[in-house]
Amino acid sequence: MSDGLIIDQLKKNQILDLLKEGKRVDGRQFDEPRKLTIDIGVIPKAEGSARARLGDTEVVAGVKVQPERPFPDTGDKGMLICTAEILPIAHPSAETGPPQPPVVELARVTDRGIRESGMLDMKQLVLEKDKSVIGVFCDNAVTDHDGNLFDACSYASTAAINSCKIPKYEMQDEKPVKIEGEFIEPPITTLPVSVTMAKIGGFILVDPTIEEWGIMDARITITSNSDGNVVALQKGGSDGFTQEELIKCAELSVKVGSKIREIIKQSK
Amino acid sequence: MGGRDTDIVLLDENGIRSDGRKVNETRKVTIKAGVLKNANGSAYIEFGDNKILVGVYGPRDVHPKHMSDTDTGILRCRYHMAPFSVGERKNPAPSRREVEISKVIKEALEPAVMLKEFPRTAVDVYMEVLQADGGTRCAALTGASVALADAGIPMRDLVAGCAAGKAADAVILDVNNEEDQAGQADLPIGYMPNLKKITLLQLDGVLTPEEYKQCIEIGIEGCNQVYEIQKKALQDKFFASGEKQ
Numbered sequence: 001m002s003d004g005l006i007i008d009q010l011k012k013n014q015i016l017d018l019l020k021e022g023k024r025v026d027g028r029q030f031d032e033p034r035k036l037t038i039d040i041g042v043i044p045k046a047e048g049s050a051r052a053r054l055g056d057t058e059v060v061a062g063v064k065v066q067p068e069r070p071f072p073d074t075g076d077k078g079m080l081i082c083t084a085e086i087l088p089i090a091h092p093s094a095e096t097g098p099p100q101p102p103v104v105e106l107a108r109v110t111d112r113g114i115r116e117s118g119m120l121d122m123k124q125l126v127l128e129k130d131k132s133v134i135g136v137f138c139d140n141a142v143t144d145h146d147g148n149l150f151d152a153c154s155y156a157s158t159a160a161i162n163s164c165k166i167p168k169y170e171m172q173d174e175k176p177v178k179i180e181g182e183f184i185e186p187p188i189t190t191l192p193v194s195v196t197m198a199k200i201g202g203f204i205l206v207d208p209t210i211e212e213w214g215i216m217d218a219r220i221t222i223t224s225n226s227d228g229n230v231v232a233l234q235k236g237g238s239d240g241f242t243q244e245e246l247i248k249c250a251e252l253s254v255k256v257g258s259k260i261r262e263i264i265k266q267s268k
Numbered sequence: 269m270g271g272r273d274t275d276i277v278l279l280d281e282n283g284i285r286s287d288g289r290k291v292n293e294t295r296k297v298t299i300k301a302g303v304l305k306n307a308n309g310s311a312y313i314e315f316g317d318n319k320i321l322v323g324v325y326g327p328r329d330v331h332p333k334h335m336s337d338t339d340t341g342i343l344r345c346r347y348h349m350a351p352f353s354v355g356e357r358k359n360p361a362p363s364r365r366e367v368e369i370s371k372v373i374k375e376a377l378e379p380a381v382m383l384k385e386f387p388r389t390a391v392d393v394y395m396e397v398l399q400a401d402g403g404t405r406c407a408a409l410t411g412a413s414v415a416l417a418d419a420g421i422p423m424r425d426l427v428a429g430c431a432a433g434k435a436a437d438a439v440i441l442d443v444n445n446e447e448d449q450a451g452q453a454d455l456p457i458g459y460m461p462n463l464k465k466i467t468l469l470q471l472d473g474v475l476t477p478e479e480y481k482q483c484i485e486i487g488i489e490g491c492n493q494v495y496e497i498q499k500k501a502l503q504d505k506f507f508a509s510g511e512k513q
Contacts, residue, residue: 020314096453101367101368101370101371104364104367104368105367105368105371105432106371107364108364108365112472116471116472116473116474118474128351175310212366218375220364220469225474226478229474229475229477230471230474230475230476230477230480231469231471231472231473231474231475232456232471232472232473233468233469233471234372234468234469234470235372235467235468235470236372236375236473237375238375238378239378239379239465239467240379240460240463240465240466240467241465241466241469242464242466243464243466243484243485243488246469246484247468247480247481247484250477250480251477256269256478262302
């Protein structure tokens with residue numbers, strides 16, 4: 001069983017039998033995501049924050065902004081780093097301690113989706129070239145796990161970054177100093193949105209629940225931007241996809257993603 | 269994509285890339301099967317300037333025991349880069365990147381390996397990147413399939429790996445390190461040519477839906493070429509006429 005979620009054989013048969021009749025356990029269409037609600041500003045101490053609920057999956061994302069020394073090879077760009085962790089309150093299978101490979105993958109896929117889209121214009125986040133830049137850190141905490149954490153983290157991160165306020169810094173004596181009470185708008189260029197699809201018995205299902213997640217043969221997470229281009233992708237699970245399936249999945253991702261993007265926009 | 273600025277011309281006016289290749293050309297790939305004495309199966313692959321050794325152990329007892337499965341064998345993969353494999357010394361401890369790549373390679377190989385034949389056992393695949401030059405995950409995956417076959421483990425197909433991508437606004441095959449750093453997109457693909465199934469797929473960088481289709485198409489074509497080299501490596505080992513290895 002993937003990710004250590006054990007579902008008894010009966011449940012698996014039930015899910016498969018229903019799929020053959022064109023139905024999902026919770027009554028959704030194959031290309032229909034669960035209800036998404038986003039609340040922003042839930043953590044006032046963070047420079048940006050969002051709580052995303054995708055069905056019963058819940059993620060809280062918080063953005064912290066602070067000046068950083070840039071990486072040696074990208075001194076003309078700010079920094080943007082996303083992480084994700086599954087809190088032990090989220091599910092009986094969640095453990096404390098160093099992150100296991102599935103959690104490392106979750107964090108890296110979340111980060112890639114945001115970063116590769118070029119969501120923030122990093123060139124605008126430089127205080128002094130090669131010396132000091134603005135670092136934007138978006139940390140996701142999964143508080144309730146009902147499957148498809150990839151998308152929940154994607155939506156929470158995008159909403160949190162989209163609504164964040166970046167404190168104004170000025171260089172004084174070669175050191176960045178925060179100007180109290182002054183903020184700049186984040187240089188948003190696009191809103192990346194991921195859509196994860198599970199492949200079960202040859203069927204492609206958008207936004208799998210934890211039960212579907214437990215029995216899926218393979219999955220694919222495709223992130224698209226506001227222009228309808230594909231910006232990041234991750235295949236997972238112990239089966240493959242045909243070329244036709246991959247093209248269908250990308251189309252689905254762009255279609256479903258555009259509706260989700262509207263929800264994120266309206267949350268601001 | 270690092271999106272780093274560079275002075276290198278990724279594609280000149282004649283459509284020739286920085287290392288002299290055409291847009292739809294892979295780097296030179298050589299594979300040798302059965303290069304290690306102790307491993308049950310092994311392979312050495314050179315994919316352009318990538319140099320990777322793969323060793324396979326198993327099917328064997330599972331340690332720790334709680335990881336074993338009574339219904340099926342399990343596949344465990346470790347992708348690891350040597351500290352001297354890249355420009356600046358890499359910390360030898362496994363990074364988060366390596367943990368993720370190990371996981372996607374494992375999931376790329378699982379559809380090919382008939383693990384149900386060996387319940388309660390493990391097959392361990394160790395991929396050691398000795399020199400890296402972009403596209404190591406595809407190269408490691410390619411070498412790993414050959415090593416698994418060399419170990420005599422029943423397989424449905426070999427998995428061949430090759431990346432497609434975008435640099436200087438052109439769709440290109442087999443992205444090298446420079447193109448990965450300064451290019452616009454990298455889309456590594458793992459493909460089972462007989463079963464026509466894509467088992468590894470990742471992307472970073474921006475592609476239009478049309479470019480995405482082209483990348484998958486050209487990437488599969490690259491995998492088909494790599495597949496022929498994989499088969500030849502196995503033929504060379506097992507059917508070389510009277511030649512002692």
